Amino acid sequence: MPRPRGDERLADRLALSAATTEGVHLATGDFREWLAERARANEFQVEGIPFDRLDGWSFEEATGNLTHRSGRFFTVEGLHVTERDGPYGDGPYADWYQPIIKQPEIGILGILVKEFDGVPHFLMQAKMEPGNPNLLQLSPTVQATRSNYTKAHQGAGVKYIEYFVGPGRGRIIADVLQSEHGSWFFRKSNRNMIVEATGDVPLLDDFCWLTLGQIGELLHQDNTVNMDSRTVLSCLPVPDSTGLALLPDTELLSWITGERSRHDVQAERVPLAGLPGWRRHDMAIEHEHGRYFKVVAVAVRAGNREVTSWTQPLFEPVGPGVTAFLIREFGGIPHVLVHARVEGGFLDTIELGPTVQYTPENYAHLPEKERPLFLDTVLGAGTDRIRYGALHSEEGGRFRNAVSRYLLVDATEAEAPQDPPPGYAWVTPAQLSGLVRHGHYLNVQARTLLACLGACPTWS
Helix, strand or coil, rough: CCCCCCCCHHHHHHHHHHHHHCCCCCHHHHHHHHHHHHHCCCEEEEHHHCCCHHCHHHHHCCCCCECCCCCCCEEEEEEEEEEEECCCCCCCEEEEEEEEEEEEEEEEEEEEEEEEECEEEEECCCCCCCCCCCEEEEEEEEEEEEEHCCCCCCCCCCCCCCCHCCCCEEEEEEEEEECCCCCEECCCEEEEEEEEECCCCCCCCCCEEEEEHHHHCCCCCCCEHHHHHHHCCCCCCCCCCCCCCCCHHHHHHHHHHHHHHHCEEEEEECCCCCCCCCCCCCCCEEECCCCCCEEEECCCCCCCCCCCCEEEEEEECCCCCCCCCEEEEEECCEEEEEEEECCCCCCCCCECCEEEECHHHCCCCHHHHCCCCHHHHCCCCHHHEEEEEEEEEEECCCCCCCCEEEEEECCCCCCCCCCCCEEEEEEHHHHEEEHHCCCEEEEEHHHHHHHHHHCCCHHH
């Protein structure tokens, strides 16, 4: 995917930032203490509670949907998904029910950039999210729903929002609508923005300036850089790759169009009450076989948030996930194996996901031949084949303890052939970077791995 003309200077500046592992404001070695100090400076507490202790939330009498009395924020509803593969809808058939989050408003995920000593630095925030396993992680400058920044919650204003929505905002580096988790959100998008500031920018409590090189080092640390930061960082333009991809850009776009066309997916919102296969009790809504995820309620206290205490529902998976790209080189050019994934909440039928994106516990009961493709290859990979590995949590504002091990794994021809199974394709990182400049091509897990590719020193 060619980079627009005129971006060469920007790409060089970003490359300099990526190569700079010490910033002018905060040394990388001091980051952990800075984050711990921000945790000590604020009160953070999350407690699991029964549904009847939710304040402002209730189950609707007619539908059983879990809603807020304001009519804002989000609702937990039911979803019925039917999916059939094949050019005429005559392939394998799938049918399932699940809870889903319906949040129609589009939020802003934005990172502010400014040069110091000739090196671009990125303004990051130590932000508490109730679902994070360690509560405090590194988030974008702005991470706000429309309800947040329009003060539907009657709380304090969102800091730095004027750099992203005001008339005096700076130079736009990236601005694109990207999907949220299609397995847990119904057709949810956020505006991913990177803006270069003009003029002075005040440095407020809980914020720090970091180079791309520093952020790259932090991406190697478990549960440190949050999901919203990772998806925004994936939208940065990167230098064009030299060499040829297995699939030229036009053929890749044609393959994506073909995958979207061959899947017949019907996703219908249905009442949460009486959802087949799911049961509700005082503390959770969960699957009858204990698989997938459950809906729980929490009470939260956070001294540095726009609202300092609240209650809310969260989705909580049953176990840790595994998310990975298999990697091979063709003609000396690294490629990753993408999967055209169907998720019930996508705006379109498919988005490109990682080779593997599963919670292994959900498939442990199946015989080997029925387990997801490539899952056992990733699970069985030795450390000598793992180019990158770290634990990252998903969106902590809606999901609790949703942690996956993100991996980049070398593969052989026997494990991942050059001519892959239907629904899979080999693409270069540069091609992924070209696609992510447009909305709804890469899912959020693939975008995380794209950000991690840029932080991987062994990638060549």
